[in-house]
Amino acid sequence: MRNSNHVIGLLNFLTFLLSIPILGGGIWLSTRANTTDCLRFLQWPIIIIGVAIMVISLAGFAGACYRNTFLMYVYLWAMFLIIVALLGFIIFAYVVTDKGSGRTVPNRAFSEYRLEDYSGWLKDRVASDSYWGKIRSCIRDSKVCSKMATVIGGVPESAESFYLRKLNPIQSGCCKPPTECGYVYMNETYWTTGVGVGTNTDCSRWNNDQQQLCYDCSSCKAGVLASVKKSWRKVSIINIIILIILLIVYVVACVAFRHNRRIDNDEPYGETRMEKAQPSRIHF
Known part of the structure; x- marks a missing residue:
């Protein structure tokens, strides 16, 4: 159980770190919006997603440290929605900047x-x-x-x-x-x-x-x-890499959380644990 909590805590710390380049990409787009591209609405979705990942990661980290099941449920569901939102944003960015070149x-x-x-x-x-x-x-x-x-x-x-x-x-x-x-x-x-x-x-x-x-x-x-397309494609490449890492982290976190739930509920886990809980002199 302790090892599982350590794994979940480490994964949440990793997702917190992953939120930094996402937020950085949104800030970079914001800077471009004020000085070069001059489109001041496209950067906000990526900034919101970056901040959301940062906040949810802290909640998941706290849940792992204090073994708070509610916080872990919030973390897993919220992270699932964020992953879907990030995927949707990447698809949207490619669709709206698909055509046109110099x-x-x-x-x-x-x-x-x-x-x-x-x-x-x-x-x-x-x-x-x-x-x-x-x-x-x-x-x-x-x-x-x-x-x-x-x-x-x-x-x-x-x-x-x-x-x-x-x-x-x-x-x-x-x-x-x-x-x-x-x-x-x-x-x-x-x-x-x-x-x-x-x-x-x-x-x-x-x-x-x-x-x-x-x-x-x-x-x-x-x-x-053309300038917006070039900027968005640069940020989208980073977001795709981060999305893949987030998916791997999310799957591992789900497995670790499920393992913790088994232990907390005192569910049998394998033949060795069952035999220790209810020893028998007859083996088939």
């Missing part, structure tokens, strides 16, 4: 993004006028475009040097016009009209005003979706 551009190191390459609930939410206004303000306030500026010898970098840069999705989609529009590079966020302007509607939305740039472009919305 398009390669000839003679450019960076990719460009099209809103029509994305679909589903997340795209509809980001593209909605009411929600996009908040995202646009967040991107502008983060100064992600002004931070692109690179000065070499007192002058902006050349067009050839800029075309070799690996821009992130928001820099590519929000801070410059699409390549097909034919604008002529002056610096990272200032472009002049070329010989002709492409048919892409974003071509007419581009503005050299540093408060506007391409913040109203569909390519900017696509860049946000």
